[in-house]
Amino acid sequence: MSHDPERVILARRHVAKGRQIVERQQRMVRKGGANAAEALKLLALFEATQNIFEDDLERILREDGNS
Numbered sequence: 024m025s026h027d028p029e030r031v032i033l034a035r036r037h038v039a040k041g042r043q044i045v046e047r048q049q050r051m052v053r054k055g056g057a058n059a060a061e062a063l064k065l066l067a068l069f070e071a072t073q074n075i076f077e078d079d080l081e082r083i084l085r086e087d088g089n090s
Contacts (some may be wrong), residue, residue, distance in 0.1 A: 024059045031083055031087075034080040035080060037072075038077055045070055048066045049066060052066050
């Protein structure tokens, strides 16, 4: 079954945007500040979400490779 090109584009966009968000939050954590614990919790959430985006993209591309 061939994947929908729009779906691949969207998945790639999510991965790219997610990487930007994670990197920005990592910089904020490194800078420290009054809410370091909250910044770390948010970073963990962003990283978990990013893993989902990347796994989804890999699955979509793998499904196409099996068609």
